[in-house]
Amino acid sequence: MSLKKDPKILLMGNPNVGKSAIFSRLTGAKVTVSNYPGTTVGFCQGYVTLEKNTYAVVIDVPGVYSLDPLTTTDEVAIKMREKGDMIINVVDATNLERNLFLSLELAEKNAPMIIALNMWDETKHKGIEIDVKALQKELGILVVPVCGLTGFGIKELVEKLKLVKKRTFKATTREEKWEKIGRVINLTQKLHHHHHTLLERFEDMSTRPATGIPIAMLVVYLSFKIIRGIAENLITYVFNPLFDKIWLPIMEKLSLFLGQKGVLHNVIIGKLVNGEIDYEKSFGLLTTGLFVPIAEVLPYILSFYLILGILEDLGYLPRLATQVDNLMHRLGLHGYAIVPMILGLGCNVPGAMAIRLLETRREKFIAGTLMAIAIPCMAQIAMILGLVGKRGGKYVALIFGILFLLLIVKGLIMNKVLKGKSPEVLWEIPPYRMPQPTAVVKKLWMRVFEFMRDAVPYVLLGVLIINVLSAIHVFDFLTGLFSPIIHNLWGLPDDTMPAMLMGFLRKDIAIGMLAPLELTTKQLVITCTVLAIYFPCMATFIVLLRELGWKDMLKSAFLMILTAIIVGTLMNIIL
Amino acid sequence: MVGCSRSLSICYLNCDNIQGAQHAMRDQKVLGEKMEEISLTKLKSKQSAMVKTIEGGQSVRHRLETLGIRKGKKITMISSHFWRGPVTVLAGKTKIAIGHGMAQKIKVSVEE
Numbered sequence: 001m002s003l004k005k006d007p008k009i010l011l012m013g014n015p016n017v018g019k020s021a022i023f024s025r026l027t028g029a030k031v032t033v034s035n036y037p038g039t040t041v042g043f044c045q046g047y048v049t050l051e052k053n054t055y056a057v058v059i060d061v062p063g064v065y066s067l068d069p070l071t072t073t074d075e076v077a078i079k080m081r082e083k084g085d086m087i088i089n090v091v092d093a094t095n096l097e098r099n100l101f102l103s104l105e106l107a108e109k110n111a112p113m114i115i116a117l118n119m120w121d122e123t124k125h126k127g128i129e130i131d132v133k134a135l136q137k138e139l140g141i142l143v144v145p146v147c148g149l150t151g152f153g154i155k156e157l158v159e160k161l162k163l164v165k166k167r168t169f170k171a172t173t174r175e176e177k178w179e180k181i182g183r184v185i186n187l188t189q190k191l192h193h194h195h196h197t198l199l200e201r202f203e204d205m206s207t208r209p210a211t212g213i214p215i216a217m218l219v220v221y222l223s224f225k226i227i228r229g230i231a232e233n234l235i236t237y238v239f240n241p242l243f244d245k246i247w248l249p250i251m252e253k254l255s256l257f258l259g260q261k262g263v264l265h266n267v268i269i270g271k272l273v274n275g276e277i278d279y280e281k282s283f284g285l286l287t288t289g290l291f292v293p294i295a296e297v298l299p300y301i302l303s304f305y306l307i308l309g310i311l312e313d314l315g316y317l318p319r320l321a322t323q324v325d326n327l328m329h330r331l332g333l334h335g336y337a338i339v340p341m342i343l344g345l346g347c348n349v350p351g352a353m354a355i356r357l358l359e360t361r362r363e364k365f366i367a368g369t370l371m372a373i374a375i376p377c378m379a380q381i382a383m384i385l386g387l388v389g390k391r392g393g394k395y396v397a398l399i400f401g402i403l404f405l406l407l408i409v410k411g412l413i414m415n416k417v418l419k420g421k422s423p424e425v426l427w428e429i430p431p432y433r434m435p436q437p438t439a440v441v442k443k444l445w446m447r448v449f450e451f452m453r454d455a456v457p458y459v460l461l462g463v464l465i466i467n468v469l470s471a472i473h474v475f476d477f478l479t480g481l482f483s484p485i486i487h488n489l490w491g492l493p494d495d496t497m498p499a500m501l502m503g504f505l506r507k508d509i510a511i512g513m514l515a516p517l518e519l520t521t522k523q524l525v526i527t528c529t530v531l532a533i534y535f536p537c538m539a540t541f542i543v544l545l546r547e548l549g550w551k552d553m554l555k556s557a558f559l560m561i562l563t564a565i566i567v568g569t570l571m572n573i574i575l
Numbered sequence: 576m577v578g579c580s581r582s583l584s585i586c587y588l589n590c591d592n593i594q595g596a597q598h599a600m601r602d603q604k605v606l607g608e609k610m611e612e613i614s615l616t617k618l619k620s621k622q623s624a625m626v627k628t629i630e631g632g633q634s635v636r637h638r639l640e641t642l643g644i645r646k647g648k649k650i651t652m653i654s655s656h657f658w659r660g661p662v663t664v665l666a667g668k669t670k671i672a673i674g675h676g677m678a679q680k681i682k683v684s685v686e687e
Contacts, residue, residue, distance in 0.1 A: 014641075065641035095669055098643040126668065174637070178645065207663050207670070208620070208654040322672045326660040334674070335661065424674030425661050426638060431670075 007056045008083060009048070009161070012106060013090035014099050015063030016430050018118045020044075021148030021439075022090055023060040026158070030446045031060060033148075033439060035315035035430050036339070038063070041356040043080065050161060059084070067105045081106075086164060087113040088157070093123045093130060093145065094431075096189055100181045103139070108171050112164045113141055116157055120145040122431075127194030135188040140167060149436055199432040206319045207429065216323045219316065223307050230303035231382070239295040243279060251277050251287060267467045273516075281516035289463040292383070292512045293455050298448070300382035304346050305447045306440070313435035313443075317342065318427060325425055331411025332366045332418065333358070334425045340367055344375040347451065348540035351375065355547050362420045366411065368544050369556040372536040373563055374407035376400075379455065379508035384528050387511055391521045399529050406533070406567065410559075454539065455506070462502050462509045470498065489565060491572040493517070496527050503531045505538050526571045534564030612682040616662060616675060618652040624683035625649055631680045643667045644681065 011019045011026075015037035024031050027046030032039055044060045064077045081087070089106050091099040106113055123130060136143045144160055146153030172180070205211045251269060258265040260272060269277060270284025279291035311317060317339055325335030337358055344351025348371060355367050376384070388395050415422070469475055479486075479497040486492050486500065495517055503510035510531055514524060535557065536544060545553045612627045626648045629636045636645075643666040644650060655662040659675040673681070 066637065068637055095643075095667065097667055098641065098669060101641055128668070174640070178640075203670075204653065209656045209660070212654075318672070322656075322661055322663060325672070325674075326656060326658050335672070424677040425672055426642070426674060426677060427672050428642060429663065429670040429672055 006047070007085040009056045009058045009086045009088055010061050010081060010084035011058060011088050011090055012061045012077070012081065012102070013063060013118075014065055014092065014095070014102060016428065017063065017090050017092040017095075017099065018148040019063060019090045020060055022088070022116060022118060022146065022154070022157075023058060025148055025151050025154045027058050030442070032443060032446070034309075034312035034317075034443075035433050036312065036317045037428055037430070038336075038339070038354075038357045039312075041353055043076065048158065050158065056086075056161070058088075064102065066102055067109075081109065081111075084111060086161070087111050088161075089113055089115045089141075090118050090148075091115050093117045093119050094126050094128060096128075096130060097181055097185050100139075100184065101177060103141070104169075104172070104177045104180065107139070107141060107167075107169045110166065110168050112166045114157070114160060114164045115139070115141050115143045116153075117143055117145045118148055120153065121147045121150065122433075125194065125197070127192035129190040129192065131188045135184065138184045138187055140169070149439065199434070203432050206316070207322065209323065212319065212323050216320055219311070219320070223311070227300070227303045227307050228385070230306070231299040234299035234302065235295065239299055243291055243295050247290075248277065254286070263471065266471075267464065280512070283463060283466070283513070283516070285460055285463050285467075288512060289460045289509075290456075292509055293379075293452075293459045296386050296512075297379045297382045297455070297508050298451070300378045300385075301346070301451045302444070302448055304378045305444050308342070308346060309440045309443045309447075310435045313433065313440060315430045315432045318429045321427070322425075322429065329422055330415065331370070331408065332415030332422050333363055333370075333411070334422050336425065336427060337363065337367050341371060341375055344371045344377065345381075346378050346447070348372070348375065348377045348536055349454075349543055351377075352536075352540050352543040352547060355544075359423050360420065361552070362418055363422060364548060365552045365556060366414050366418070368548050368552075369414065369559055370407055370411055372540065372544065372556065373410060373533050373560055374403045376403060376532045377507065377537075379506070380511065380532060383508045383511035387515060388524055388528055391524065395521060395525050398525055399532070402529055402567065402571070403532060406563065410563065455508070458506050458539075459509045462505045465505075466498055466502060466513070475501075485565060485568075489572065490526055490530060490568040492523050492527055493519070496523075499527065500531070500534075503537070504535055507531060507537055522575050525575065526568055529571060530564050530568040533560060533567060535560055612684055615650070615652075615664070615673070615678045615681040615683050616655060618655075618662075618683065618685070620652055620654055622685060623649055623651040624685045626681060627684050628682045629680060630682070631677070635677060635680070639673075639677075639681070642671050643669055644671070644673075649686075650683065 011023055013019050020031050020033045020040050023044065024033065026048045029044065029046035031044045040060055040062050043062060046058050047055045048058050050056055059080065061077050061080050067078055069078060087106055089103050091103060103115060132143050132145055142160055142164060144153055144157045146157055206215045255265065255269045255277060258269060266284065268284050268286055270282030270287050273281050277287055279287055282288055321335035321338050324338050328335050328337055339357060340351045340354035343354050351371055352368060355364050358364050358367055384399055385396060388399060475498050478501065479494045482497060483494055486497060487494055499510045499513040502513055511528060514527055519527065548556060618624055626644060626646055629639060639645065648666060651665040653663040653665055653670065661672045661674050662678045663670060663672050
């Protein structure tokens, strides 16, 4: 298959019409599908087999409401349209009228085009009746009813791709388009009365502030309860036994084989504590290096993304965004900024990518800075729960309390200081949809796989670097350099220096390095808080740099370090 | 005035005699005069109204248009948030959250 000759097919449509679901059905590629507008930032591409040995490149374009540059914040989509050989216009059958505007705009660009009428299954219980043949005739474009979630109609869509021909449409004004849409809708769509389903009733309840705000609090509270419950059970009943019963004997034999000491032994197994391997303190590649990401962090990643996936597919996030819009405006953001923040709780990297959803440079800067300072990722949370939790729940609460306070205070300050104001919200609230178990599991698997692929090598690299650096006494030099801050301002022992350094690479292993240090509770709390604030991990930094640009990233980094110094010092004085 | 004419014809159908119909017409006329444009934010929950004008820049108008909020369209208030928070409305089959400032610029007239 040659890359150049394959035709390019663009999947285009309004936000949240299910382009990504159709994309993954067409190509078999794994992409994130959720029930809220803006799931796809950037674009994905994959291949679809048209006939035996004939392929086409399929590109999943971010959703737009219109091709008009005035209305569209996403220039990527507009630029990409010009490069396609064919367009599959994904249309939400339950919102036909509104969706057809983009369809007409696309048609007038005169590229070969076919309409995939998605969410076909939903029209029935919504009391919508669409005459597909009439619609096809009125528009002069092939229309295929499909359902991306179940796969219905996808085969027919692929077959019809071969029949799509180039047509020329007359250019019309906006008003003429709306007039035409009105005519087409009258001829092809009938609305029937339908009874409110239970989900729809819940929809109204979670939208009104009187009931919506308590529901939002309950949802957030229960989510964290469930996440912790699942994770702790996974640790106790699955991952700890795995490491203690199966992995430990292997490591013990290896340790004996390596002679229980020496440089190689210390790098691979780590130092023995009282003659035994200690997963938390030994700090070898195959002991702590695997135990931290797999036994301590992975269970939390698993349960967090399970719950997040369910909430996403249900369509709860846009409602939560509406409930917190008031608060977020005071922080210089608007409600939708809650989406990158929540994604950031899982991992700051996808969180930082989702900052692209926000419209203005000011908003991006505020959101990026707040996330880096005050939103700990799940790896960090898991380690704090594990390490600080042993000293008592109130210390864990103290750390998260301080971070939350920082989120509010920093937001308030930035909103006051930075010129401009947060833009008005305008977004669609999708209907609730029952999460499909297979879809939820598929997404969970994708995210866990990404975590394993990205995190484990980083952690191992970190462990290796620390071992090498401490062997050649580099830390002694750096410790002397940063001792004024670490020792004098924060009141921490100098041996927290390697952990601080490691925090630039990964937070989980950095916190893991505190385990053998025998810090006082106060020192532990300060170190964990400072580690969360002072800088994002390397991967997040790279993404933020791309989203914010050098200038804003420098400013943001300066704010982070300044905040860390001030907060750490204050904690040292007050606690 | 699409809304008016439609409710008028319904009146005709419901009235048994011409007098009743005339009453209905008169009422409708009075109502028609009373119908003034108010801000979307003034709507009560579950109240429906017809979009009359959208003040503000072309960009805002076009964005609202593509979400189904344009002149002559019926929208129904779902809820508004305190402290000048966003309002949520139903336009067609779509629920939309609109910032308070933007919602103030959308003028609607209530149909009885």
